Amino acid sequence: MxxxxxxxxxxxxxxxxxxxxxxxxxxxxxxxxxxxxxxxxxxxxxxxxxxxxxxxxxxxxxxxxxxxxxxxxxxxxxxxxxxxxxxxxxxxxxxxxxxxxxxxxxxxxxxxxxxxxxxxxxxxxxxxxxxxxxxxxxxxxxxxxxxxxxxxxxxxxxxxxxxxxxxxxPAAPDAEDQVDDLYKDIQGKAFEFIKDKVSQLDWEDMQELVAGLLRAMGYKTRISPSGSDRGKDIVASPDGLGFEDPRIVVEVKHRTAAMGSQEIRSFLGGRHDNDKGLYVSTGGFTKDARYEAERARIPVTLMDLDDLVKALLEQYERMDIDMQRLIPMRKLYWPA
Structure with a gap:
């Protein structure tokens, strides 16, 4: 009232x-x-x-x-x-x-x-x-x-x-601060809603999304067929065959549980010396898993759901139309 x-x-x-x-x-x-x-x-x-x-x-x-x-x-x-x-x-x-x-x-x-x-x-x-x-x-x-x-x-x-x-x-300084706070609030809400959409993808679509993200970054990708993948779901490289460096080997885990050090060790077990590793886990990683990746003999990047969505936002306009359809988004303009 x-x-x-x-x-x-x-x-x-x-x-x-x-x-x-x-x-x-x-x-x-x-x-x-x-x-x-x-x-x-x-x-x-x-x-x-x-x-x-x-x-x-x-x-x-x-x-x-x-x-x-x-x-x-x-x-x-x-x-x-x-x-x-x-x-x-x-x-x-x-x-x-x-x-x-x-x-x-x-x-x-x-x-x-x-x-x-x-x-x-x-x-x-x-x-x-x-x-x-x-x-x-x-x-x-x-x-x-x-x-x-x-x-x-x-x-x-x-x-x-x-x-x-x-x-x-011109706007008073306190009004500008309020507008800035409002923008940050909307940004935060949008980020969480995008995470919700990504989380709702099934495993195959999640794998396709990660491959599409790598293609937007300039790589060509090969996705492993269903079944045993010997510790890799995607291979990304300049030539698409894995002969040219850098050869990025990707594992995608789409589940709520955090990945531990044992999963990281298993992933690293079959890697070549010149490989680069990317491990995507929507459930995140334990502290031991991050420690395992830091001391690995090859460079390994761990990407949790927040990291994946940040990369998606950075590369979205360069992604192909099929990938954009997986996570449809529209641009919002805001006064600078």
């Missing part, structure tokens, strides 16, 4: 805020999901979930809970007297108001967004005047969500004129 004991909701005015002017002019907020029809008779969340499934049979089942939850909140959880805001990306401003009406089904007002509520608009708050933390909390892509307590309180203070505008250009 906000400082005046009212819950605050964000209700987006359609994609890119296309209904923002209508929201203001007609004193309403509205949402879509028009194929669900009149929602007046629906009560509990389960009823909304069933209606979503019936109305959108071709949608991914994973999207049902989010859709049902947002519609349920609009119809049942938003109360008369709650605060509400909506955003105009072109104007970079938030329209702030108070909910004054119960849920209405109004297809004649808007066929695309027939579910609406009456609102009394109070004023506007410019996005540039908000703190980085509040801007971030309002950046969710959901059509409808509850605004965090601290963000709601800041918006109310600005609306009442109790807070001074924050000069955002």
């Amino acid at each position: 906000t400082s005046n004991n009212k819950t605050m909701w964000m209700v987006r005015a359609g994609e890119a805020g296309w209904r923002f002017d209508e929201f203001e002019r007609e004193s309403i907020v509205s949402i879509g999901w028009d194929e669900m029809g009149d929602l007046t008779a629906l009560q509990g969340r389960d009823a909304f979930m069933r209606q979503v499934e019936i109305s959108y049979p071709k949608a991914k089942p994973s999207t049902y809970p989010s859709s049902a939850g947002q519609v349920f909140r609009f119809v049942r959880e938003i109360k008369v007297g709650d605060s509400v805001l909506t955003y105009s990306p072109p104007q970079r401003s938030y329209l702030v108001g108070v909910v004054e009406g119960a849920y209405e089904y109004a297809p004649t007002a808007s066929a695309e967004q027939p579910n609406q509520r009456k609102v009394r608009w109070i004023g506007r708050v410019m996005r540039d005047n908000l703190s980085v933390a509040t801007r971030n909390s309002l950046g969710a892509i959901s059509t409808l969500f509850m605004v965090p307590v601290e963000a709601a309180a800041e918006i109310e203070r600005l609306l009442s004129g109790a807070a001074q505008a924050v000069v955002s250009t």
Whole structure:
């Protein structure tokens, strides 16, 4: 709840805020999901979930809970007297108001967004005047969500004129630090999600991924057939046959258990003097295994899951399309 004991909701005015002017002019907020029809008779969340499934049979089942939850909140959880805001990306401003009406089904007002509520608009708050933390909390892509307590309180203070505008250009040093912290947080989350994707590969795909990584680094690879590989899964070299140096012999272990010193010794047992070793273990390595690799007679690199993902990120754009399909990723641009 906000400082005046009212819950605050964000209700987006359609994609890119296309209904923002209508929201203001007609004193309403509205949402879509028009194929669900009149929602007046629906009560509990389960009823909304069933209606979503019936109305959108071709949608991914994973999207049902989010859709049902947002519609349920609009119809049942938003109360008369709650605060509400909506955003105009072109104007970079938030329209702030108070909910004054119960849920209405109004297809004649808007066929695309027939579910609406009456609102009394109070004023506007410019996005540039908000703190980085509040801007971030309002950046969710959901059509409808509850605004965090601290963000709601800041918006109310600005609306009442109790807070001074924050000069955002050039950004204050503390704002820059907050943006940098946010970037690091997103980077960290992205890294963990990529690790999750890599972990979900089966052993054969993991082997293909490691081979693809080596090809991106300029080597040609040969993958051992299924069955006994005599301590090697992949051989990488400039010529692809293993005649030219460097000849890199690769072992891939895709399991949760850490590899110990015995596994490293077994791997090193059949190596030639000019070989280079790469041991990939998604379960990591024990301290003894790392010690064994350090004192090996040939150079050996141990690559755990973190190392593998870091190398994948460094080489991703040079990897062939089949390898990129194993771990599909998209680039995210961030202000420097």
